[in-house]
Amino acid sequence: MVRFENVGMRYGSGPEVLRDISFDLSAGSFTFLTGLSGAGKTTLLKLISLAEPPSRGLITLFGEELATARRRDLPALRRRIGVVFQDFRLLAHLSAYDNVALPLRLAGKREANYTRDVRELLSWVGLGDRMSARPATLSGGEQQRVAIARAVVARPDLLIADEPTGNVDPEMGAKLIRLFAELNRLGTTVLIATHDRMLVEETRGREIRLVEGRLMEMRKTAAAYT
């Protein structure tokens, strides 16, 4: 599903923020990406989500080597990835409903075919009564849930989330992780960047730990042994 081979990344002429990263994410896996702030988690997520090209090394995504992929094929690859951004990145002029429906519209789906899904998903994340609300009128936690709903609504092959439970209470956090786990059970590969050690250890999956831009450890989470 995702393969990194000796990948390095620097912004402009700055220092390398990722160095010699190599790992595999198999299809259907559930992985946490951990590390201190500045360890390179967000940059690594950007590389996987095709927001930035690597400075060196090879990345293979959905069996396609990105270095040799045609530029016109990248949008289709991006549509197979759902991303929960740390800063949500909701469109301010659209309602919660329209923000969540956006990936489906970009995929060319007809509204009649997805309206029910969007409404159900928003209700599931506790925003059934806020569908017409603009992001500016939503709390941080509500915005985060809209962002998560938008990332998962198209049932992506790969779901990437950057601190997806950072702004919600523990109960909602657990509920969102159950949503990710359910998607994972249905075949979506999940990669979550988090600082939350408890969340990592209580969820069945793997952990990739970054330290100062290097991959220091790949292991199964504690729950994976139970």
Next chain:
Amino acid sequence: MSENGQKDERLSASHIMPREKGAAPLDFVIAVMALLAALALGSSLIASRAAEGWSQGLSDHVTVQVLPPESGDAAAGLAKESAAALGVLNATPGIAHARLLSDAEIEKLVEPWIGNSGVVAGIPLPRLIDATIAPGEGVDSGALTARLKAAAPDAVLDDHRRWIARLEGLADTVRYAAYGILLLIAGATAAVVTLATRAGLDAHHEMVALLHQMGARAGFIAHNIERHYFLSALAAAAAGTAIAALLFQGLAGLEFVGVEAVPFLPPLSLSLSELPWLVAVPAVISLISWATARISVLSVVRAIY
């Protein structure tokens, strides 16, 4: 109305970008551009029509001027040579009709310069013969001049060629100046829309980057933005062109009530058959805006990975 009962910027697949705020100055500039373009286009149409009219009116006629003889009885000489010249003209193939202008007609012609105080009665004025050329026929000016010289040595043929050439030259100057102005306006419109598009993209860079990140193709993003600029430019240019059309019709109204805009020039209003040409102005300006916006957006979006 949206699914959730809200009338808002519901996304139809072609309406993802928000309506630009602060677009009024751009609309105003485009309306002014359209007004100027329509005035330039209208001027070129009027110049073309005038040149055609002048050319047609003058080339259908030749004028023979019989000057008073330098010695002898001027009146008798004028009468004799006028009759001889008239005879030559009537015998010339291609001349449909030749007519000697009366004294009253000649006095009326010189009236603007020397008035009608009766002073012309004592002056030996040249006699004028107006000859009409048969439709579709031509006259060999050189041969006719030679025959006139033989029959009436003081007769001078004027086939208006010099005037036609000068008037056509004037009309061409007006026309080419109008085309130049139209080109300048097209360039300025493209430049203004480029600046506005770039500013709009800067303001919405996050949104464009997000749509790109979510897998929207560059053409899809460009379509949403160029559509906005196309429709705005179409509306603004239509308003500017409508004002120009009203101005032309206003000039027609002035002429109708007897106010001559410019003496000796043809009417400065557009005819009903010429007005539809003005539709080209908003069409071309909105197309320029569309193409400029598309090129700007594609260049920006393609610069993103």
